[in-house]
Amino acid sequence: MSISEDAAGGGAGSIARPRLEASSPRYGEKLIRALLGLCALVSVATTLAIVISLLVPTIGFFGEVPFVDFLFGTDWAPTFADATFGVLPIVIGTLTVTFWALVVAIPVGLLSAIYLAEYAPSRVRRTIKPVLEVLEGVPTVAIGLFALYFLRPLFEDVLPFLPWSGPFSVGVAGFAVGLMIVPLVASVADDAMRAVPSGLRQGAYALGAGKMTVSLRVVLPAAISGVVAAFVLATSRAIGETMVVLLAAGATPQMTFPWQVTESVQTMTAFIGTTATGDIATGTITYDTIFAVGALLFVMTLIMNMFAIRLVRRFREVYE
Amino acid sequence: MSPVSGGPAGRTRLATAGARAATVGALAGNGRRDRFAGAAFLALLLLALTVALTGLASLLIWAAIEGAPRLNIGLFTEGPSSLSPETAGYRTAILGTVYVIGGVIALIVPLGVGAAVYLEQFADRSRWWNRFIELNIQNLAGVPSIVFGILGLAFIVRGPFSLGFVAAAASMTLALLVLPTVILASREAIRAVPPSISEGSMALGATRWQTVRRQVLPAALPGILTGVILAVARAIGEAAPLLMVGAVTFVTVDPSFFEGGYSTLPVQIYNYATRPQEVFQVLAAAGVIVMLVVLLAMNSFAIWLRNRYEREW
Numbered sequence: 001m002s003i004s005e006d007a008a009g010g011g012a013g014s015i016a017r018p019r020l021e022a023s024s025p026r027y028g029e030k031l032i033r034a035l036l037g038l039c040a041l042v043s044v045a046t047t048l049a050i051v052i053s054l055l056v057p058t059i060g061f062f063g064e065v066p067f068v069d070f071l072f073g074t075d076w077a078p079t080f081a082d083a084t085f086g087v088l089p090i091v092i093g094t095l096t097v098t099f100w101a102l103v104v105a106i107p108v109g110l111l112s113a114i115y116l117a118e119y120a121p122s123r124v125r126r127t128i129k130p131v132l133e134v135l136e137g138v139p140t141v142a143i144g145l146f147a148l149y150f151l152r153p154l155f156e157d158v159l160p161f162l163p164w165s166g167p168f169s170v171g172v173a174g175f176a177v178g179l180m181i182v183p184l185v186a187s188v189a190d191d192a193m194r195a196v197p198s199g200l201r202q203g204a205y206a207l208g209a210g211k212m213t214v215s216l217r218v219v220l221p222a223a224i225s226g227v228v229a230a231f232v233l234a235t236s237r238a239i240g241e242t243m244v245v246l247l248a249a250g251a252t253p254q255m256t257f258p259w260q261v262t263e264s265v266q267t268m269t270a271f272i273g274t275t276a277t278g279d280i281a282t283g284t285i286t287y288d289t290i291f292a293v294g295a296l297l298f299v300m301t302l303i304m305n306m307f308a309i310r311l312v313r314r315f316r317e318v319y320e
Numbered sequence: 321m322s323p324v325s326g327g328p329a330g331r332t333r334l335a336t337a338g339a340r341a342a343t344v345g346a347l348a349g350n351g352r353r354d355r356f357a358g359a360a361f362l363a364l365l366l367l368a369l370t371v372a373l374t375g376l377a378s379l380l381i382w383a384a385i386e387g388a389p390r391l392n393i394g395l396f397t398e399g400p401s402s403l404s405p406e407t408a409g410y411r412t413a414i415l416g417t418v419y420v421i422g423g424v425i426a427l428i429v430p431l432g433v434g435a436a437v438y439l440e441q442f443a444d445r446s447r448w449w450n451r452f453i454e455l456n457i458q459n460l461a462g463v464p465s466i467v468f469g470i471l472g473l474a475f476i477v478r479g480p481f482s483l484g485f486v487a488a489a490a491s492m493t494l495a496l497l498v499l500p501t502v503i504l505a506s507r508e509a510i511r512a513v514p515p516s517i518s519e520g521s522m523a524l525g526a527t528r529w530q531t532v533r534r535q536v537l538p539a540a541l542p543g544i545l546t547g548v549i550l551a552v553a554r555a556i557g558e559a560a561p562l563l564m565v566g567a568v569t570f571v572t573v574d575p576s577f578f579e580g581g582y583s584t585l586p587v588q589i590y591n592y593a594t595r596p597q598e599v600f601q602v603l604a605a606a607g608v609i610v611m612l613v614v615l616l617a618m619n620s621f622a623i624w625l626r627n628r629y630e631r632e633w
Contacts, residue, residue: 039434139557240464
């Protein structure tokens with residue numbers, strides 16, 4: 001580029017240099033570039049379509065149901081003849097499942113990640129890391145079935161003093177979702193800890209620190225934003241999980257406390273999944289309700305994802 | 321306050337804090353107690369890893385035991401039936417999955433690889449819209465699958481596309497859902513091809529596209545293939561968005577792509593699982609075995625492929 005500028009501004013007396021610009025306009029090249037750009041724009045169009053498809057019915061919904069009644073109401077019965085639209089019970093259901101999922105996934109995932117990143121011999125690591133990746137691909141329907149038919153009876157045998165009743169339990173569903181997201185937590189946190197420069201570790205070892213001190217006091221704080229990003233991504237995944245809660249948590253919208261693990265609850269995703277399966281007429285209030293709940297779910301996960309992306313980006317800036 | 325708040329200063333602070341912790345630990349003189357704590361900590365780590373692996377391993381074992389009685393050829397050749405559940409199978413659901421996934425592959429390969437090539441080789445990162453596209457893809461990767469079901473219902477089944485509750489609508493919905501996976505993996509693969517390769521090619525007079533087609537894409541192929549296989553595996557196992565675009569209908573005749581009812585394997589499994597009779601539970605578990613065998617084989621192959629062809633340039 002600089003050469004061609006020189007040639008243009010060289011003035012009289014300078015020798016004509018070869019120009020480095022293409023001798024033909026290369027329309028084909030431009031066309032290909034435009035086509036590839038269109039492929040990239042599909043994702044933007046998808047987001048736009050999601051926002052539009054959520055927004056239009058949601059506005060219709062809030063034309064009939066006051067915003068405050070929706071967000072703070074404690075009675076959820078949108079498909080009844082005498083319908084009420086307080087979304088809190090299904091939000092609480094979602095949060096309870098998420099809470100128990102994180103209680104399982106954070107310690108198990110984080111400790112596994114510390115082992116993989118700091119302790120495991122490279123051969124063990126090379127075996128376990130792909131296994132975790134494969135397990136990340138287990139379909140959620142399978143995990144839901146496992147929770148309903150295997151974990152639920154197992155929990156009743158192990159903890160017989162709890163008031164078990166019926167096939168559904170929010171605690172079991174949460175546990176199953178937790179198992180499902182362990183590989184995600186472990187692999188993101190492991191990547192974060194592996195990215196910590198080894199100079200930090202070696203410095204601490206040189207001063208006589210043990211392996212536990214190095215892991216917990218040096219590597220973990222240094223990787224904290226990546227580790228937190230793993231937790232946030234896991235939370236977002238647990239909030240959006242549908243099939244496991246549909247199969248194992250039941251469909252009873254009710255306000256429960258997190259320790260009432262044997263209760264059946266309905267989550268936001270389960271509401272959408274059960275209600276939208278019928279051929280509901282467009283424009284009815286039930287139809288609009290699905291989209292209003294979907295919009296709430298979308299906003300919740302979007303905030304968490306943006307937060308996680310920022311954390312990971314900051315982490316990369318420090319070490320790469 | 322986060323310890324990694326920025327740049328070399330943050331790093332120095334971390335190093336200092338670590339050094340202090342190390343020195344305090346070493347000079348405190350609790351040698352034996354430290355060794356005990358260290359051993360206990362390692363035991364805890366191993367316990368966590370064991371829980372993680374056995375939890376999911378027991379899922380596989382449970383499915384194998386529970387579904388074994390129904391694991392026969394009828395599972396593949398018989399359609400679903402509520403009247404004679406003893407002989408019901410997954411024929412129509414498996415065919416439905418084949419149709420839907422065929423459509424998904426046809427959509428995600430050109431769109432995903434095209435987007436990745438654009439972002440890595442053509443896009444000018446100093447332009448805000450290119451950075452916006454990147455952020456947008458990262459965000460889409462985290463949107464819950466059920467929200468894609470809403471999109472499919474409002475935009476593809478009804479609305480602008482109005483395809484109706486058919487397999488093609490399911491293909492489009494799932495394609496949009498897994499597209500970010502393909503794009504992110506393909507970008508990673510393309511980025512791993514060193515710039516010197518494409519610079520060399522262009523120095524010899526090749527255009528950008530010739531360089532991409534003849535140098536970059538062949539070198540990035542294993543990585544791209546891994547991304548595509550992982551994405552397809554995810555699409556095969558996905559049920560939630562399909563509940564909303566019509567896959568729950570009870571289909572007893574073989575499906576087609578653009579018209580008529582369809583179902584897919586995971587949705588059919590869900591369908592059986594929600595029935596109270598014991599015989600359907602066994603049938604559902606047998607379906608899980610079929611699905612898991614296919615998916616685990618695909619995932620293992622994809623990861624093997626990536627590790628096998630990982631090149632040091």
